Amino acid sequence: MTRVLRVFLALAAILLIAPNARGASLVVRGVVVNETTGVPLGGVSVAGEYGNYSGSSVTNSEGQFEIRFSYGSPPKLREVAIILKKSGYGEKTKIMQLEQAELRDLRFSMTQTLGAAALGPEDKSRLGNEVSSDGRTLFLLPYSGDGGPDAASAISLNRLAEAVHRFVTADFQELAKNASSFPPALKAPFSIRLLPKETTVLSDAERLTSIGRYLNALALAGGSKAVVRQGGTDKLLMESKFLIIPQTAGFDAYYLQIDDIVPMRQINTLKFHEGLSDYWALYILLAFSIKEMRDTETSPDRRMRLEQIRSCLKAKKAQYGPADKRKVASIDTLLKSVEAKLRQTGVR
Amino acid sequence: MKDIDLENPFSVIDLPRKMVEALESVLSSAGIDVPAIFIQILLLVISAVLAFVLFKKNQPFCRKGIVSLLGLTACCLLVVSILFNWVMELVQPFPDKVSGHLIRQDRLPDNPLVGTRVSLLDIRKNEISLEGGRVDSDEGYFGVYYQKRFGDRPYYLLVTSPVCKQQRIKIPLSRLRARSPIDVDYVCEVNR
8 A cells, every 4th residue: 555655646746747847948030131231041051059959940031030949957058059051151150148038030140251252272371461350451453554664663552552541531531521420430540552463353353352352351443554645744644443342232342443644743742642533532432431331230329320421421522513423423322322221220 | 279378377375276276287187087176175184284293393483493384384375275265165156157258369351250169177177068158250259057066167268169279268266256257369370
C-alpha cells in the first residue's frame, strides 16, 4: 500500500511540475532593407541565436522574416543575436536586447558590396592603405597628359589638388554665411588624395565605381589636360570626369563633367584656385549632400539634418543666375529628393 | 595569439591578489588543474600557519632580524588579501554576465567584426562562457553569460574572428566588480 502511495505521489508531483516545464517560445519578426535605397530585400538568410537555442528563416519578397525559438527553460542572457546573409551584400550580426516577450517590427539594413567585391586581391592590397576612414575624401586619378614633356604635364596633380581644396573650402565658407542652417558635415575638413597611375582607366565606369566603393570615397575625378593658345595667351585646358560614390534612394553613382580653362600665368600663383570651374564646388557639395542624406537614414535627428541639406542647397542655388541652367537643374534634382524625404518624416 | 592587459600593472595594492593569481596560473600550467578556491584555501592556511610561527618566533619583536619581520608582514598581507577578496565577493558579487564593446581601431574596408565571437576564460584559460558571445558587427557590442563559481572569475576575454588573429584580453577586476562594460580598443591583425 505504501509503495502504491509513493508512486501516486510521484505521479502527482510530475503532473504539478509538467505545466512549468512545458516548452515556451519567443517570436522575432522584422524586415530587411537595402541600406542605401531602402528597398526591401528578399532571399536574405536570417539566422537567430537566443542563448543556446537557434532558429532560422529567409525573407520573403517584401523583406519580412519570422523566427520562432522554442525552448524549455528560458536562457539567462536576455539577448537575441540575428545574423543576416545575402550574396552581394555584407554579412551583418545584430544583437537585440530582449525587453519584452516578443521582438517585433525589427528593421535591419544591409549594404551592397558587389562593387567592392568585384575588385581582385591585388587591387585590394594596392589600395588597402588608401581607404578613407570617414568617407570624406575626393580621390584624383592621374590625368592623361601627365608625365609628358609638354607644359601641361609639368602641372602636378598635387598642385591641382591644393587648388581644388582651397576653392571648395572658400566656397563652403561662403555658403555657410548665406545658408539659414548649415550641415556640420560640410564644416568638418575633407581631403583630396592622389591615386597611383596603374589604378584604372576612367572609361571603365564599373571598375571605377568598385574602386570608389572599396576606398569609401566621396568621389573620384580624373581626365585629361593640355595647354592651348587662346587670344594670344597660353591656357591650361582640363577636362575632368567626376564620379560621386555615395548612394541614396534615387541617386546611384554617376558621372559628371567639369571643364576648366585657366591662364598659364595663373597656375603657379596663389590664385590658381580662382580660375577653376565652379562645378568643382557644386559637385563636391552634391556628393556631400548625397552622403549626408544616406547617413540620415538611421539617424535620430534625421529631420534636422535634412533641413540643413535643403537650406544649404538652396543657398548654393541662389548663387546662380538664369544662364546657369545646368547647375540649377542638378541642384533641383537633389532638392526634390530632399523634399520627398522630408515629407516622409512629416515636415513641410 | 596576442595578449592584451587592461589592468594597471603597477598597482601595489593589487600585488598580493596578483601573487595568488600567478600561483593559480603556474599550478594550472604545471598540470595541477584544481579550482581556484582550493588553491586560495591552501594558500590561506599555509600563510596563516607561517604567520603564526613567525609571530611566535619574533616575540619580542626587537630581538629578531628584519627578514623575519618582512616574512611575517608578507604572510599577513597574503592572508588579508585572500580574506578581503572573499568578503568583497560576498558583499559585492560578480555579475553573471560580461558585456562591453569592441571598438574598431582599423581602417580595413571589410568589417572585421563580421563573424567575430567572444568567449570568457578562467585563469587556467578554460572556457567558462555558457551563452552568447556574438559581436554586433555595427556597434561592436557583445554580451556573454558564464557560470559563476566562488573564488573564481572570468580572467580573459577571448576574441575570435574569421579574418583577424585571435586576441586574449585580460579583464580588469575593478571593471568586473563595478559591473561596468568591458570596452576594448580592438585592433585587428589580419590573418595572412
